[in-house]
Amino acid sequence: MFGPRFWRFGNLSDWLPEVQRLQDDMNRVFSGYSAPSARDYPLLNVWLHDHDALVTAELPGIDPEKLDIAVSGDQVIISGTREPEVLKKEETYHRRERRYGPFTRTLKLPFKIDPDRVEARYEKGILDVKLPCAQEEKPRKIEIKSA
Amino acid sequence: MTMENKEIKKQSASSPADAERTKLRRVYVPRVDIYETGDSLVLLADMPGVDEKSVDMTLEKDVLTIRGFVKPRDYPGYSAGFAEYREDGDYERVFSLSEEVSREKIEASVKNGVLKVVLPKAEPAKARKIAITAG
Numbered sequence: 001m002f003g004p005r006f007w008r009f010g011n012l013s014d015w016l017p018e019v020q021r022l023q024d025d026m027n028r029v030f031s032g033y034s035a036p037s038a039r040d041y042p043l044l045n046v047w048l049h050d051h052d053a054l055v056t057a058e059l060p061g062i063d064p065e066k067l068d069i070a071v072s073g074d075q076v077i078i079s080g081t082r083e084p085e086v087l088k089k090e091e092t093y094h095r096r097e098r099r100y101g102p103f104t105r106t107l108k109l110p111f112k113i114d115p116d117r118v119e120a121r122y123e124k125g126i127l128d129v130k131l132p133c134a135q136e137e138k139p140r141k142i143e144i145k146s147a
Numbered sequence: 148m149t150m151e152n153k154e155i156k157k158q159s160a161s162s163p164a165d166a167e168r169t170k171l172r173r174v175y176v177p178r179v180d181i182y183e184t185g186d187s188l189v190l191l192a193d194m195p196g197v198d199e200k201s202v203d204m205t206l207e208k209d210v211l212t213i214r215g216f217v218k219p220r221d222y223p224g225y226s227a228g229f230a231e232y233r234e235d236g237d238y239e240r241v242f243s244l245s246e247e248v249s250r251e252k253i254e255a256s257v258k259n260g261v262l263k264v265v266l267p268k269a270e271p272a273k274a275r276k277i278a279i280t281a282g
Contacts, residue, residue: 046228054225058195058232060260090185097178098193125195125260 041103042078042127051133053109060125061098067122069129071115076131079104112137173236177215177262181242188248188266194238195260196220202257204264209244213262 021039042057057078059067067080082100087093112134119130177192190213194202197215205212215238247269254265 040231043231045230045232045234047222047225048228049222049225053228054222056220056234058260060193060195061191062259085180085182085191087182088184091182093180093182094188095179095181098180098191099178122259124198125193 040105041099042105044078044105044107046107051111051138053131053133055107055129055131057105057127057129058125059122059127062122062125064122067120067127069118069120071113071118071131074109074112075106076109076113076118076129077104077106078127078129173233174239175236176240177213177238179240186268188244188268190242190262190264190266192238192240192262192264193260194257194262196234197238197257197260197262199257202255202262204253204255206244206248206250206253209248211242211244211264211266212239213242213264214239215262 024039042059045056047054047056055076055078059080059082062080062082066083068078070077070079079102081102084100109131114132114134117130117132121128177194179193180191182189190211192213192215194215194217196217201216201218203214203216217235217237219235244266248266249269252267256263
């Protein structure tokens with residue numbers, strides 16, 4: 001497979017994203033948490049309080065209607081779409097750096113989420129999702145009886 | 148349209164405007180789209196955390212500077228779990244405008260963390276349609 005034919009597949013640089021992806025997957029297998037890769041959008045910050053988590057993400061310019069938050073078990077899935085600006089025929093781009101299109105991010109928490117108490121807020125292009133721990137998962141204090 | 152390999156990390160400003168800063172704070176370069184319509188230039192800049200009160204814009208000769216200030220957020224009772232992006236820091240970016248802009252009519256608005264600036268072209272720069280009459 002690695003004979004001279006291998007190199008006829010084209011430019012090595014065409015393969016780099018694939019190699020990067022493979023490496024990302026490997027990292028994910030071997031560590032509990034790996035640094036986000038360029039494909040992960042949006043980037044997330046997680047804050048913890050007691051047994052609740054607060055997830056924040058920078059998502060500028062999104063119609064809140066097009067933002068979706070789904071919770072199942074210990075996972076939260078944030079997905080949505082950023083609609084591109086629709087230009088008229090005679091209008092032209094000089095510069096285009098902002099990303100648009102669909103995105104999905106899944107985050108696994110170390111506890112089961114109570115789906116009824118999840119709260120989400122979108123303000124100034126920042127999304128906040130409050131993810132409370134399910135009641136039955138909270139540690140319970142056990143009374144010790146003396147004989 | 149995919150954006151698979153587009154780098155999405157915030158970019159630190161190298162030395163925008165060739166100016167020294169007095170505030171010890173991180174500064175990011177916002178990502179922008181610029182497009183031209185028949186009679187104006189439209190600039191869109193991603194500045195999450197910025198609202199209409201915390202944005203500052205100056206136009207000097209043909210240099211347009213946009214700045215956005217982000218109020219540091221506070222999470223009472225919460226401790227950091229993990230972080231993939233930095234929440235501190237302002238935005239700054241400087242543009243040289245190639246075309247004459249009529250400065251009185253510049254309009255700017257901020258919605259959902261996106262700054263939109265409409266820069267109307269000055270009269271002489273506007274394309275004029277010339278009627279050709281048959282001789």
